[in-house]
Amino acid sequence: MTNSHISRRQFVGLAAMQLAATAGLTAISATAATAEATTTAGPTFVPAVVVGTGYGSSVTALRLGEAGISTLMLEMGQLWNQPGPDGKVFCRMINPDRRSTWFRTRTEAPLGTFLWLDVVNRDIESYAGVLDRVHFAEMSVYVGRGVGGGSLVNGGMAVTPLRSYFEQVLPTVDADEMYNRYYPLANSMLGVSTIPRDYFENSDYYQFARVSRAQAANAGLGTAFVPNVYDFGYMAMEESGQAPKSALNAEVIYGNNYGKRSLDRTYLPAALSTGNVTIQTLHRVRTIAQQPDGTYLLTVEQIDTAGNLLATKEIGCRHLFLGAGSLGTTELLLRARDTGALPALSDEIGNGWGPNGNIMTARANHLWNPTGMLQSSIPTMAIDDWNNPTTPVFAEIAPIPSGIETWVSLYLAITKSPERGTFVYDRATDTMGLRWTREQNQVSVAAAKSLLDRINHANGTIYRYDLFGDTRAFADDFCYHPLGGCVLGKATDGYGRVTGARNLYVTDGSLIPGSIGVNPFVTITALAERNIAQVIRQDIAA
Incomplete structure (x- = not known):
């Protein structure tokens, strides 16, 4: 079809x-x-x-x-298709309300602080919102709530895995059939496309990604354009003022009103x-x-x-x-x-x-190398070091569409980790627990650190320590990609x-x-x- x-x-x-x-x-x-x-x-x-x-x-x-x-x-x-008081179905990331979060009285965004100030999250009314953060003892998991599930709240990054790694992960599945028939079918049905190169190179909204690309190149690292389900034709209309803004209006983790x-x-x-x-x-x-x-x-x-x-x-x-x-x-x-x-x-x-090796981290850029006040919420590029024989990493260049200059380069690093957790059922409380420790994420932290250390060294930059609610440079206590069970x-x-x-x-x-x-x-x-x-x-x- x-x-x-x-x-x-x-x-x-x-x-x-x-x-x-x-x-x-x-x-x-x-x-x-x-x-x-x-x-x-x-x-x-x-x-x-x-x-x-x-x-x-x-x-x-x-x-x-x-x-x-x-x-x-x-x-x-x-x-999710009825507008709220502001005339929009979904709320923005930088001004969340009850539509944002599944039965909480305060939002729980992945970036919890800025300059160690509690300026990111908001008190809200408890409501059947679109994003949930499910907490276990030493790991929490983001999931979408609504008709469309996780597709409502993800960044739309539609990536087909490296075939050789797919064959390692699912060795009993016919890879020829998957790569010749079912991956193309899925991409067609989902409406996957890649951002036009001219638009990426010239849009002010992707300065943040171009900065990270140049800094990766200084460290001898390559980047790859990442396909997405966002309509980039619509995004260009957003930027030219011909259509209401969504990706260019700080919308993504609490839903996109248009374009996706x-x-x-x-x-x-x-x-x-x-x-x-x-x-x-x-x-x-x-x-x-x-x-x-x-x-x-x-x-x-x-x-x-x-x-x-x-x-x-x-x-x-x-x-x-x-x-x-x-x-x-x-x-x-x-x-x-x-x-x-x-x-x-x-x-x-x-x-x-497993959490698909998810680690979030950020770097502090020099004042003369800004990432831009305007940032699209839709990621389109990653630092691709997956072929590294010791610490493979696919680090997606993530935006911080705050409307102000932050000088921050943010990454969601996907790493190759052998660590696995186990779900268990407690009959007395009728709840499910997860046997997973923060220590199990250290192999992923080490891989992300190896990549970002090279970029920092090549560019004379350092990590940001103020974004995750404490002094950590690497957020290893949540994931976007829960897999297995x-x-x-x-x-x-x-x-x-x-x-x-x-x-x-x-x-x-x-x-x-x-x-x-x-x-x-x-x-x-x-x-x-x-x-x-x-x-x-x-x-x-x-």
């Missing part, structure tokens, strides 16, 4: 989203008959349920819908337009169990945007696809196994977790079928064992395309 085909079809799905939001509905569908839910004396029953609306879930729902399978998607967040091809603009409208898919928002799956006839029974909590519990529902299905992300999917499976609801699930569930070929078979439970599938980043070397969402999308094609052929269409 080509991107132009999606554009012609997605109108129906986009219209369904708008109608649901305007009417204040939590159910989004293109037709009244969508999902063919049936209610008997027991729970509502649908042929297929997809938990979550992120990358893997969106792929799965679209392909099921195209195959004529009535499918219900359950999303714990809300549909998030999943609610690509896969999800296409899924809805099949007429076989319904999305239920503000519905959180709490438990899953299997019935004597082999079907699944889900206990689902419906909430409102204030967090009030409105109803507890039971939903049954024949085929269950878990796409709630590394954290959500793993928690559901651990709870099911350890409470005895699905006792035959593998002991491998919970294993193989239900590893492909270990907790599942080679196509995401969960071991020990028929017609139960995993379709998200929990399949990838802890690291993929670049931003993972294109890989998650491509892997989901591969897996659902096989599942439909063998398990559903057969």
Whole structure:
């Protein structure tokens, strides 16, 4: 399916989203008959349920819908397409309000301070906001909340991993098939493109990236342009004053109002337009169990945007696809196994977790080398030292779109780390914990430091120590790219079928064992395309 085909079809799905939001509905569908839910004396029953609306879930729902399978998607967040008091759906990074954060009374941005001053975060009203930071003992994880999942809050960096590293990480997956068929399909469906070179070289909004590129070159390091799902034609119109600003208006981690091809603009409208898919928002799956006839029974909590519990529902299905992300999917499976609801699930569930080697760090530039008051929020370049035989790093040049000159060069370093964590379920508290220590991140810190030390030495610069709430130069206590927990070929078979439970599938980043070397969402999308094609052929269409 080509991107132009999606554009012609997605109108129906986009219209369904708008109608649901305007009417204040939590159910989004293109037709009244969508999902063919049936209610008997027991729970509502649908042929297929997809938990979550992120990358893997969106792929799965679209392909099921195209195959004529009535499918219900359950999303714990809300549909983001109704404007707030300022006329915008999403708020800016530099002036966050309740739309920013998932049920907190204060925002929790990755940069916590500036010059050690608490000027970044804001007190807010508790609300079903778009960004969540899930805390464990020694690691926290950023995740998106809403229809479109992480695509709503990420920087849109759509990177296909180095083939040789992909083959190390997922050796049982046919790399020829992935790189010749499924990666191109994913990139087409997601609307991936690369910033035009002339625009990058001449825009004031990318001075910050050009400064980092020159400093990397002084250290003998190369850079690479990084593809993105942002519409760079729209960005040029933003800069020329022909369109409302989004990337050029400090919008990204709390959502982009315009310009970004998030999943609610690509896969999800296409899924809805099949007429076989319904999305239920503000519905959180709490438990899953299997019935004597082999079907699944889900206990689902419906909430409102204030967090009030409105109803507890039971939903049954024949085929269950878990796409709630590394954290959500793993928690559901651990709870099911350890409470005895699905006792035959593998002991491998919970294993193989990693933060994709994420380390954030920053350098202080000389006063005569400013990074620019104007900065696009969309990253488009990385320092590529992944072929380094001892400390491979892919360091993305990140913006600080604060509206003032900071002289800061910020990086999200993706490193190659062998360290893995394990999720565990505490039955007494009904919570999931993560066995991971800060010490495990030291190999990643050392790799990032090796790269940035060379740049500092070549340019006579130093690190910034004032950005992460204390005196650290390297933020190693949070990540954007949680991976693993239900590893492909270990907790599942080679196509995401969960071991020990028929017609139960995993379709998200929990399949990838802890690291993929670049931003993972294109890989998650491509892997989901591969897996659902096989599942439909063998398990559903057969």
